[in-house]
Amino acid sequence: MPLLEVENLRVHLPVRQPHLFRSSTAYLRAVDGISFRLDAGETLGIVGESGCGKSTLCRAIMQLTGISSGKVLWSGENLPDLSQQEMDRKRSELQMVFQDPTASLNPRMTIGSAIGEPLTVFRPDMDQGSRLQAVQEMMQAVGLPPELANRYPHQFSGGQCQRVAIARAMILKPKLVVCDEPVSALDVSTQAQIVNLLKKLQKNSGAAFIFVSHDLPAVRYMCTRIMVMYLGKVVEIATRDELFENPRHPYTRALLSAVRHSRQAGREEARIVLAGEVPSPMDPPSGCAFHTRCPHASQWCRKEAPLLDEISVGHQVACHYWNDLAAEEPAVRTASPV
Numbered sequence: 001m002p003l004l005e006v007e008n009l010r011v012h013l014p015v016r017q018p019h020l021f022r023s024s025t026a027y028l029r030a031v032d033g034i035s036f037r038l039d040a041g042e043t044l045g046i047v048g049e050s051g052c053g054k055s056t057l058c059r060a061i062m063q064l065t066g067i068s069s070g071k072v073l074w075s076g077e078n079l080p081d082l083s084q085q086e087m088d089r090k091r092s093e094l095q096m097v098f099q100d101p102t103a104s105l106n107p108r109m110t111i112g113s114a115i116g117e118p119l120t121v122f123r124p125d126m127d128q129g130s131r132l133q134a135v136q137e138m139m140q141a142v143g144l145p146p147e148l149a150n151r152y153p154h155q156f157s158g159g160q161c162q163r164v165a166i167a168r169a170m171i172l173k174p175k176l177v178v179c180d181e182p183v184s185a186l187d188v189s190t191q192a193q194i195v196n197l198l199k200k201l202q203k204n205s206g207a208a209f210i211f212v213s214h215d216l217p218a219v220r221y222m223c224t225r226i227m228v229m230y231l232g233k234v235v236e237i238a239t240r241d242e243l244f245e246n247p248r249h250p251y252t253r254a255l256l257s258a259v260r261h262s263r264q265a266g267r268e269e270a271r272i273v274l275a276g277e278v279p280s281p282m283d284p285p286s287g288c289a290f291h292t293r294c295p296h297a298s299q300w301c302r303k304e305a306p307l308l309d310e311i312s313v314g315h316q317v318a319c320h321y322w323n324d325l326a327a328e329e330p331a332v333r334t335a336s337p338v
């Protein structure tokens, strides 16, 4: 049984639309029918442009936002069916690291207290001495000297605050850690340090990780499997090596070509530049949601949404033409709007 199984998950957020004499409600399809599974100890990367639903998906898995339909099965148990009390008990197994470390820490709490707080809540059996020792060990594990435990978050840099937030998430030895863009608010050199730290902690703890990022090289370094999202849907999911070496969806190819292009500075290599903006999730295009930006779109694409097909073991793609595009060399064409 997988550790986490997400089945046809939908999060449609109501948005009030004021009119002159009355208002109406439209629905923003932040997550629109997503299914995937995650095994214990696995690291799944989630990539896609801003607004594609990555963060909402993370919050829905963690039950920090309501879902419209679908299932979030945690060791076979559907989390949305649990009472608040039952869910609170589960929280020691599922932890989250947020994008903004300073916003996720209480400015009036010393970092030692912040890291030890989950133990106070979930491990009332521990005495104060054992708690203090666990906090000091956790601080060392994330690269913070234990003698800084009595300082406050404002006395730390952004990178150090993120280390505190990671220590707080890891101290209960969770089975799943969801990292929602944990490095995007940090400067470039600190980003690499935090990604290295997360990778080391994942390896040492054996916990499953979900790692959301715009930084494809970081995702490649960190993750064993990668899921590509577009407009609330999964368009491709595969193992890391398969996705980078054999991308089949035109959107994945465009994302990867940007990375390859930047790494090939000084060499002639065409980059796939996607035309136009991501359409509004309140009014997604008909058929394949990517058809308004896809250089291969046909009448079929405009009418019928492709299913997520398993094209080889563990490699799923949602594109009518994945097979025809397979022979094409990726990263050699420039897209134009249809």
Ligand code: SF4
Pocket: 249, 250, 251, 288, 289, 290, 291, 292, 294, 295, 296, 297, 298, 301, 306, 318, 319, 320, 321, 322
């Ligand atoms: Fe492009 Fe059509 Fe494939 Fe969608 S189904 S990605 S529009 S070729």
